[in-house]
Amino acid sequence: MPDKDELIIETQHLSFSFSKGKAVLEDINLQIPKGAIYGFLGPNGAGKTTTIRLLLNLLKPGGGQIKVFGEPIKDHPIHAFSRIGALIETPSLYEHLTGFDNVWITAGICNIQKSRVLEVLDIVQLSSNAHMHVRNYSLGMKQRLGLALALLSSPDLLILDEPTNGLDPNGIIEIRELLLHLSRDHGVTILVSSHLLSEIEKLVSHIGILNLGKMLFQGSVKQLQEIRQGKSVIEIDTDQNSVAMKILTDHQQEVKQGAVLIEVKYRDKYQLAEIAGLLAKAGLAIYRIQLIESSLEETFLSFINN
The missing domain is CATH 3.30.70.120 (Alpha-Beta Plaits)
Structure with missing residues (x-):
């Protein structure tokens, strides 16, 4: 794994449980390098979404520490989250409005200029459909619009939970090519959780495997290939x-x-x-x-x- 200074996300002995029940996460030590596309794998119920909610400060850890961009998020939450874009499962959209209006409303709340709205719609290849009502979008187009919202603030880190859920093969390919483009051409570090192993294999540079709240493997694709060999x-x-x-x-x-x-x-x-x-x-x-x-x-x- 990389030097500590190169880590965009780092958790140390992270744990979590709901109320006083069984632990959902135990001793999770994520290490996500700058510029990586990190595939977070595990069956349903493994704890992937819970981990992501902890990273986004939507849940409070039961123990351990979370660092983003080298700083504990509890000490610098506003600064850290201004550099993060996220899409957790299905995006929340105003279906009676156009794609442009959906992004423009969020941009207004965040004091982001119109030029950036047009830019992110172009990045996700929705410029030609920007003035179509979202209720007429395909599922793949809605996922790409959700990504446009996540990209509005020009994030250095993108966190995606099951971004290809429910998509047909064409939609899955579109999202994959978009994420590769964001990593390669825009330098975005990406954490993507999924249970679609064949798709993850075509996308990621690093992999973490989680099951029953425990990390079973973490490393580069090359390290995993050596195990596979x-x-x-x-x-x-x-x-x-x-x-x-x-x-x-x-x-x-x-x-x-x-x-x-x-x-x-x-x-x-x-x-x-x-x-x-x-x-x-x-x-x-x-x-x-x-x-x-x-x-x-x-x-x-x-x-x-x-």
Whole structure:
């Protein structure tokens, strides 16, 4: 993880429970680097939304500390939250008004100029629909309008709770491309919670996995890939699999007989060429040699079910 000075969000031993009931969160130590798109993963009821509400000061922690931009939020709440945009699940919109009017009303409350209203509508690609009544917007357009509201103050940090909930595939792609654009071209640090693993995999640079109020994994996508690599196998089929297993075992490969094919524990990218060379040199006919990588879903489930 990065140096402390580079963290946009940091929690230390964060805990929370409702009344005197069972703990919802236990000893959560989030570390979100500047410029990251941080995927906050976990099944329903894991504690993701509760954590986000704590970060936004909508709930008070039972214990621990929350720092945003290097400062405890309890000491500098106004300064900190002026640099944060947030969208928690479905945005609250005035459906009888136009998209422009929705953003303009919020801009007036926050003393933000009209030029910024036009700018955020352009960023979320709603300029051509700005004067359409929101009741006629698609669900994806409403989510993008919610993002426009979150972006009004030119935030350095964007916090999104399930921003693609209920969207069709096109809407999901639109939101993904928008978040990548905000990170890449505007330098916004983004925390996004989701249970859509396949979508998160295409978007984030860092991942945190939460279940039953406890952090099970936190790190970069590269670190998670290293864990996934350790769970990957090479599947092999030849005309003499028993002979192939002996050859590979004699050359220090970790081999086992699968249901149909031979399985070799994956080590690195040079291994496939090495195995193919050994089997070909022995005169075996190779019908199949294929790397089967562990998916994010499989890795996620291995943490959740451990």
